[in-house]
Each structure stands twice: as C-alpha cells, then as structure tokens.
Amino acid sequence: MERAAVPGMIREQKLNQWIEDYSDSILRTCFLYLSDQNQAEDATQDTWIKAWKHMDDYERKSITNDKAWLLRIAINTCKDYRRSAWFRHIDRNKVLDELPSQLIAVEPEDRTLTLTIMDLPDRYKQVILLYYFQGLTMQETAEVIGASQTTVQRRLKKAESLLKVELTGGVTYEG
Amino acid sequence: MKDKRLEQQIQHSLNAELSGLNTTSWQRDQFFENATGGTKVKKKISVVAVLIAALMLITITAFALTNGFGILEYHPDQSANQAYVDSIMALNQTWDGKYFSATIHEAVFDGMKMTFTMSIIPKENADPVFIIPRITATHGDKELHTFITHSSVIMDDGFWIPCMEPDVAYDFDNIGVDVILSDDSVTFNPTDDQIKWEISFDVLHTDWPIDYTAQDEPMIGEPEWTDSDYENYESQFVKAYEEKRVLLNQIAMLSPFAAAVPHDPSMEDEMEYPDYIEMLLTQDAFVIEEKATFSFVADPLPVKHAKQPVSFEMPDGLLVHVENISVSADQIGMKLRITKPGSDQPLRLEDWQNWTIAVFAQGAETKYPEVNYSPDDDGSLHYNAYWTITGETDQLILIPVEAELYSDVIKNQGAVTEEQQARTIRIDLE
CATH class of the missing domain: 2.60.40 (Immunoglobulin-like)
Structure with missing residues (x-):
C-alpha cells in the first residue's frame, strides 16, 4: 500500500520529532557499535541526513516502526564507519571513562556487562543491541539487519551464550 | 521468547553506563539543520534574526554555487x-x-x-x-x-x-x-x-551479469565457523567466475570475488590491501574503460617538529621515547616508543593500561586522538596517534595521567591534580 506524499513542512516536523525522540537512543547505539564518542556523534548526524534523504522511501514503504527504520539506517552507517576506519586499537575501558559523567550510579557489574557487549563480534553485538537494548521484536531485528528471523535467532542464541560465558563470576542470568 | 531478565539487565547496565551520553538541544538543532539544509522554526524569531538568517542563507547558497x-x-x-x-x-x-x-x-x-x-x-x-x-x-x-x-x-x-x-x-x-x-x-x-x-x-x-550472494560471510576465528564453511563460501565466487557472473557480497563488496578468481599465486605474497584489485585486473571479468x-x-603549510629529542619516565616506571612529533595547522601526529627498563620480558598492551598520556596544544583546541598501539619485535610498544587541532600552536603539553583520571584531565583541558601538574612536560616546536 502506498502512502500519500507528505508535504515538505510535515516532513520537517516528522524529522524534528524523530530527532527529539530518538537522537539519544541512536547516539548510544552508535557509540556501543563504534566505541568512539566522536564517531558516534558523526554517525548520528549521518543517520539524520540519510533519513531525510530517504523520506521518499519511508513514505513509499509501509514502515510500521519508525524507530526500527531509523536504527537500520544507523547500523548501516556504523558499518560504513567501521569499514572506513583507518586504524584502531581501542581500549574500551578508557573509552567509557572518557564519556561525560554518568547521571546514575554505575556498579562494577554494569561496566563488565557493557564491556562484554562492546567486545562481542559485530554480528552478535548487533542483535543484542537491537533485540535487548532497543527492545525490538525478533522480526524487527531481522528487518534491521537484513537477515532472516532464523539467522537472528541463531545469532541471539550464540550471543547470549557468549555473554553468559564471559560473565561467569560476574552477573548471572540463570534463574 | 525474550529473556526478560537479560533484557532488563542489559538495558539497566547500558543505560547506566551511558547515562551521561546524551545529545544537547544545540546538537539536535544542528542535526536538523545539517539534514534538511534549513533551520528549525523557533516559536519567536525577531525580524533582525530573520534578516540575518536570510543573509546567511544567501551567502551560503552563493558559496555553494561557486564551489560545490x-x-x-x-x-x-x-x-x-x-x-x-x-x-x-x-x-x-x-x-x-x-x-x-x-x-x-x-x-x-x-x-x-x-x-x-x-x-x-x-x-x-x-x-x-x-x-x-x-x-x-x-x-x-x-x-x-x-x-x-x-x-x-x-x-x-x-x-x-x-x-x-x-x-x-x-x-x-x-x-x-x-x-x-x-x-x-x-x-x-x-x-x-x-x-x-x-x-x-x-x-x-x-559485461558480465552482476549478482549478490545470499550467504552470510563467515568470520574467520569465530568458533561456529569451520574452514569448510569458508571454503564453501569462497567456492560460490569461484563458481560465479566460471559461469561468467560477477558475484558481490551482501554489502556489494567486490573483494571476495576478486580474491577467489584464479590468479598467479606469487601475487599472494605481495598482496597488500587493497591490491586484490590488481588480481582482478589480471582476469577477464573487468576492463578499465x-x-x-x-x-x-x-604549497605545503609549515609542519613543526620538536626542538629537541624528548624522553620521560611514567610514574609506573615505563620509559617513553618520543620518536616523532609533526604538527601542522590542523593535526598533531605523534609516534612514541615505550620500553620497560631492566625487564627482559616484551611489553604487552596490558602493561599500558594503568597510565596514559593526555596531550594538549598551547593555544589550540585538541580533539580526541586516533590511536594505534603495536608491539615491536624488540619488546617495546609503539604508540601512534593523531589529534585534530583547530589552530596553530608552538608548544605541546603532555601529561602522564592515571587512566581513571584521563577523562577529568580532558574535560579540564589540563592537569587536575598537583601531581599531574608536576609531571607536565612541555615540548617546544619549531
């Protein structure tokens, strides 16, 4: 089903609303993907530029979840950044220390879990960030990463087991 | 079924850890302006502001028309x-x-x-x-x-x-x-x-048809993938070549196809990123048209260097030799070699975890660096970094700092404790 074309001003209002609603969420996801605050901010900016340019696509397709559509753009942007990064050995602990001061208390196990997720291979990190951190459904996660639900399921299973192995002695999830 | 407990734990930990990482209202305005090429309509805008904005837009448009x-x-x-x-x-x-x-x-x-x-x-x-x-x-x-x-x-x-x-x-x-x-x-x-x-x-x-592989690329080193997985993945590119089809991976990269097509094995020894293209050009799939x-x-802008060699000791005993400093109008390039005096054990990255070096430029703002560490055959550790700066400088300021205080020093754009102040090293440039 095709949507009616959205007039320019309404498009601007929509983008404005998205920027207000989702910028922090996209910035944090990009940061966890890229481990670099500056690059995450650039990727967030690029996400909005691409979203604006692809408004036609958004209107043509029946997008039911704006956030998932925006996260797809953000993740693809981060992939581009990763491919174009020149050289990078990242001490993620330091990267986290360099962030602006936390507004809420952080326990040692929060740091451990964050570092463990940041250290996951990209394919597993993606699904953890989308499915668990951003709260997307299995189907939405599959759409964002352009894979089947079976693939997402397989990667989630693997990612969960990697997390649990890494976190043994730290946080335990088994009931 | 979603593991709710895991979801809560992940959301709690990541949101706590990243709770300081938020966009500002100014940043969000910039996002909007840069995306749309316009400015947000504010509730109240003075006539003067409108005129100024209009003049700015005219200037920007004229600039864009001139130079793209x-x-x-x-x-x-x-x-x-x-x-x-x-x-x-x-x-x-x-x-x-x-x-x-x-x-x-x-x-x-x-x-x-x-x-x-x-x-x-x-x-x-x-x-x-x-x-x-x-x-x-x-x-x-x-x-x-x-x-x-x-x-x-x-x-x-x-x-x-x-x-x-x-x-x-x-x-x-x-x-x-x-x-x-x-x-x-x-x-x-x-x-x-x-x-x-x-x-x-x-x-x-x-002239060959272009197609995409539907198969995920195996990542070498991941436990779930075996050599045969990778061989299977590669074989589809070989097959495509034999069938005179160009096969791209899921993100339209040509490198797996280029690497899989027949080539002189001696090229492997010399192959450096991205010379797979040279391999591709020895085949008949593509021609340079x-x-x-x-x-x-x-004319190059002046590049400044340290006036004299610099070495200093970190508080944990590691010795830092500044091998090269090059400072241009917009970036600092620095190569350090880090050694551990009296030790016959090679330095590892873990040995450089507790202390680091904050670098500032006198009179110019310094952005976060791109950093690369690599161990050397002689047991030392190489530290290469580039900082973007937004103005000229005649002096660099290096401060050895505890890793956990690094972000405070960066926020302060200088030492935050007397000990750090005492450790500060100033390098004059010429």
Missing part, C-alpha cells in the same frame, strides 16, 4: 582556523565520462595531510562501474606514499557508481577525502617546495 561541497563543510571544525582556511584552493575541475561526471571542488594540503572534496554524478541509464581511486603525491622527482585515512563515502578499496549496496544510498554529491603522506621522514621547505597531487579514478566495467584524472600543485 567545500572543505569547510567536510571539516567544519576548521572554520575558525585561519591558516587552514587561507590555504584552501578552489579547483572546480570537472571530468566527463561515459558512465559519470566528476568534479573536484576544493583541496587543501597542510604539509602532512591533503583533503579534497568532490561530487560524482552518474549518467542516466549507464551501466554500474567499479571505481578505483589512485592518489599520488610527487615532490620533485620522488613519488611519495599516500594513504586514504578517511572519506565520507567508502572509497579506499574501490566503490560502485551508482551505489550497489542494497538499501544504502551514498551521498556522491558531497564527498570529502583525507589522504596522508605515510612516510613521516618526508619534510618540506614551505617557502620553496611544491607538491604535485594527482587524483585519478580507474573506471572498471564488466576510462580513467578520470585530476591534478594540481599545492
């Missing part, structure tokens, strides 16, 4: 950096070919890094072509090694015109590229020396 996507749009941080701004060259060279036209708008060479901006417009209904950028710098008779360090579209290992990646549209109207001279022993005399830059693009065309070439001569 400019260096300062690619590197807006440098807008107030007078030496940098003054050395931007308007080139406006256009090449028109069978498959696309390309225009180089502006370039700037700071003595270490050349930046250029360009746009590419694909021809309507033209076949897709694969573009290989080749950038050379010549100083007198000597060709210098160059390396693309950053670009706004993926460029360093070749790219498709138009973009072939599903669901992705690259912004070919607004391309910015940074290229460094990778040999840091090269020095120029800014008053006499000129560097000739040549930017060329080989245009590779194929055209070559877009641009050239210009640039």
